[in-house]
Amino acid sequence: KADPRMKNSSRVVPILSRIFPHRLRYHSLSTKLGFPNLPTRQFSTRSGLRSEDGALKSLIDDETEISDWVSGLKSDSFQTCLYSSDDDKAGSENWDGDRHRGKDERGGQGRVSPGKRWRESDSDDYSSMRGGGGGRDDRLMKSFRDLISEEYSEEEDEYDDGGGGGDVLKNASGLFPAKREASPLVVPGSLGRSDSYLSETRFDQCSVSSSSLKGIKDAGYEHMTVVQEATLPVILKGKDVLAKAKTGTGKTVAFLLPSIEVVLKSPPIDRDQKRSPIFVLIICPTRELASQATAEANTLLKYHPSIGVQVVIGGRDFLWSRNGCQQILARLKDHIENTAGFATRVMGVKVLVLDEADHLLDMGFRRDIEHIIAAVRQICHIALKRDHEFIDTIGQGTEETLTGRVLVFCTTAMVTRLVADLLGELNLNVRDIHSRKPQSYRTRISDEFRKSKGLILVTSDVSAHGVDYPEVTLVIQVSC
């Protein structure tokens, strides 16, 4: 039986189809420097997977079929939150899901065991979905926005929910410039200061329910973190958000708290309904991260006895394996089709969170994300609206993440220039010295490198002779 709440919408969600290009990876350098880390595992390109993976193939083939039975479904509103972290702490070794999220430093979580509530019925099979740690640069975020919005424009009119995006921005506590999505909203308070994750704003200054406030207080939180402060009012206004923030800066609460408020604002559940509808769907790449989010949710839900949280986990550490995304898809499809009541329950989804989605893109999973979104969309009619807000608490460049001096030796002037250009493309703070540069320039750059911190010097062997650079954190020899 369909949720009666779904009756009034006329949205049609566009098909997402563009292929996201694979990106260059500088794994070892980024790991050493504490730059945003990239995965160590080798992932095959996506092209071969589809034919090999029956589950994915069948999901895609079945999209039309699923779409048939959901075509009558309607949704009043649907919010999408895409979260990414600029993970300068988590090393590549953590990609299997045992990332630490700074909880020891700040405490205040884990009081309630994951999945305590709502485990009663239809899931013996728990499977988590969440994207690993470590954000990428703005190109990724832009790609994400492109990915989600590009086909949106084709059906723009059908998406207009009358929300009035500009007004939303204007009304948002004065924190947000009334600007549409042309460029990310950079939250300056957070830039370049690793200890400044807490904002001046207290939770009790925001319009969240008193029960949520009690839970927040019990968790020991008083002030919002920068990303929470920036995203909460926007999401509470019903706006979609694409947020970028460093690891351990409270993104989980940033998406959980407004999600809880959305649930609270939803019409009461029909008591006759056998299975409670799912209002919020959070997709995480690993069971560990899903469990952490669940624990955090339970903390926030302490005084909301009517709202439950359920973690659905399948195989063990499956995501960052070769077919991880396909497995998510397969499980999603499996749950939709075979888990008693799941499809009906998920029809009520009002908030979709793709946590750390940038990693999925970075790893060439764009197609798979599209399919996940398509699969979810089939049942709940969602998309990140084109007038969503992109909130960036990190900003361009990564200079603040590099504190040491890095020396990269290359064999020739050409290779030196190439390596410097590549690092520059990654927004790293880089200088190059080689024989084709004038001596005065080389001397100046040498001096700058000696004096400054947070700089990468790429040099040909020309500067290897007789130079003495103090406190070099890392030396890399490029031998091609």
Ligand SMILES: Nc1ncnc2c1ncn2[C@@H]1O[C@H](COP(=O)(O)OP(=O)(O)OP(=O)(O)O)[C@@H](O)[C@H]1O
């Ligand atoms: N407003 C707050 N005040 C104090 N501590 C907080 C606040 N919000 C979250 N925390 C705590 O900060 C820690 C890190 O938060 P969280 O795990 O949500 O960060 P994150 O940005 O999601 O990290 P990741 O990128 O690893 O997913 C947790 O222990 C959480 O309980």
